[in-house]
Amino acid sequence: MCGATTGGLSVEGLDLSKETVIQGTVSKGELPVAGAYVRLLDATGEFTAEVPTSATGHFRFFAAPGSWTLRTLAPGASVDRQVVAQRGEVAEVAVAI
Amino acid sequence: MSRSDVLVDAEWVQAHLNDPKLVIVEVDEDTAAYEKNHIRGAVRLDWRGDLREPVRHDIIGKAGFEKLLSAKGISNDDTVILYGGNNNWFAAYAYWYFKLYGHQDVKLLDGGRKKWELDSRELVADVVDRPTTTYVAKAPDTSIRAFRDEVVDAIGRKGIIDVRSPDEFAGRLLAPAHLPQEQSQIGGHIPTAANVPWSKAANDDGTFKTDDELTALYEGAGLDLSKDLIAYCRIGERSSHTWFVLKELLGKPSVKNYDGSWTEYGSLIGVPVQLGDEPGTPEGGGSL
Numbered sequence: 001m002c003g004a005t006t007g008g009l010s011v012e013g014l015d016l017s018k019e020t021v022i023q024g025t026v027s028k029g030e031l032p033v034a035g036a037y038v039r040l041l042d043a044t045g046e047f048t049a050e051v052p053t054s055a056t057g058h059f060r061f062f063a064a065p066g067s068w069t070l071r072t073l074a075p076g077a078s079v080d081r082q083v084v085a086q087r088g089e090v091a092e093v094a095v096a097i
Numbered sequence: 098m099s100r101s102d103v104l105v106d107a108e109w110v111q112a113h114l115n116d117p118k119l120v121i122v123e124v125d126e127d128t129a130a131y132e133k134n135h136i137r138g139a140v141r142l143d144w145r146g147d148l149r150e151p152v153r154h155d156i157i158g159k160a161g162f163e164k165l166l167s168a169k170g171i172s173n174d175d176t177v178i179l180y181g182g183n184n185n186w187f188a189a190y191a192y193w194y195f196k197l198y199g200h201q202d203v204k205l206l207d208g209g210r211k212k213w214e215l216d217s218r219e220l221v222a223d224v225v226d227r228p229t230t231t232y233v234a235k236a237p238d239t240s241i242r243a244f245r246d247e248v249v250d251a252i253g254r255k256g257i258i259d260v261r262s263p264d265e266f267a268g269r270l271l272a273p274a275h276l277p278q279e280q281s282q283i284g285g286h287i288p289t290a291a292n293v294p295w296s297k298a299a300n301d302d303g304t305f306k307t308d309d310e311l312t313a314l315y316e317g318a319g320l321d322l323s324k325d326l327i328a329y330c331r332i333g334e335r336s337s338h339t340w341f342v343l344k345e346l347l348g349k350p351s352v353k354n355y356d357g358s359w360t361e362y363g364s365l366i367g368v369p370v371q372l373g374d375e376p377g378t379p380e381g382g383g384s385l
Binding site for chain 2: 035037039040042046047048049050051052060061062063064071073074075078
């Protein structure tokens with residue numbers, strides 16, 4: 001969970017001492033899924049933010065420390081993943097749909 | 098006013114794609130999304146480049162709006178269908194703009210780009226070129242736009258709705274969680290504002306909830322919907338989404354969007370600010 005894993009988004013240019021980053025990829029089988037919708041829900045299940053995945057299936061949030069749920073929506077799919085984020089670290093999540 | 102006057106579903110848009118008096122307009126937070134693909138025939142409004150004054154911190158003026166719509170090939174008597182990413186945040190912002198400048202017939206595509214994509218409907222990359230028009234805007238309708246002095250004056254008197262996420266409301270975050278957090282303004286909210294995140298008005302697929310669900314949502318947060326209402330967020334686009342719900346879907350008579358929102362209010366000197374999860378008292382205060 002600590003630091004960018006191989007193939008993860010570069011954290012160059014981010015001031016990680018101030019940011020709490022949750023990022024990762026959405027894939028189906030071996031292939032990245034572009035244009036999936038990743039929703040960030042807080043510990044109470046409340047919606048906080050949503051981003052579409054990039055052409056390479058990547059997404060990134062700047063969150064606050066704590067427990068979060070990532071809900072990924074794509075045609076015919078809805079997948080929830082739990083993640084704990086801490087300031088100064090990059091939480092990497094690989095979502096398979 | 099009924100829902101069908103202001104909102105259309107994807108099925109309806111699909112069936113009317115070739116209507117000559119219909120103009121579909123995509124407005125995205127991610128301004129590159131349109132270039133990748135869009136609904137067939139749709140033109141783009143770029144909120145950064147098209148919907149902000151180039152020098153001043155303000156919305157574009159009447160002349161600027163006329164020039165913009167003329168260049169996009171939109172006529173006064175066209176039916177404009179707006180849609181966009183992020184559950185129609187910026188499409189709702191553009192909707193508010195079209196109403197501000199008196200466009201007669203404008204509607205939102207329910208669910209926006211997300212619902213269209215989740216339905217696996219057709220998106221194309223074709224360049225759209227509409228002949229230019231001579232668009233004539235009306236004077237801005239300030240009955241739907243709030244300015245800072247009336248917002249300060251509304252504390253404790255009118256219904257103020259902060260539609261940001263709970264963490265932004267409390268002052269734990271300064272921007273939505275998918276954006277970097279460095280900001281000049283302080284954290285917190287306008288005292289006495291109720292926190293009803295814009296997202297609660299939408300289903301997962303981006304479509305709006307039913308009128309009954311929406312009414313229960315705002316009343317459940319302690320808002321008196323019979324009062325004059327002011328909605329705000331960080332830069333005025335998420336609050337356009339809630340403004341749309343209160344004014345256009347629920348038909349409340351006096352609803353203003355405070356487009357200066359927290360980027361303005363949170364930078365003002367000497368105004369009351371409340372920290373924490375509670376609306377607070379008119380004097381402000383509180384702590385995290």
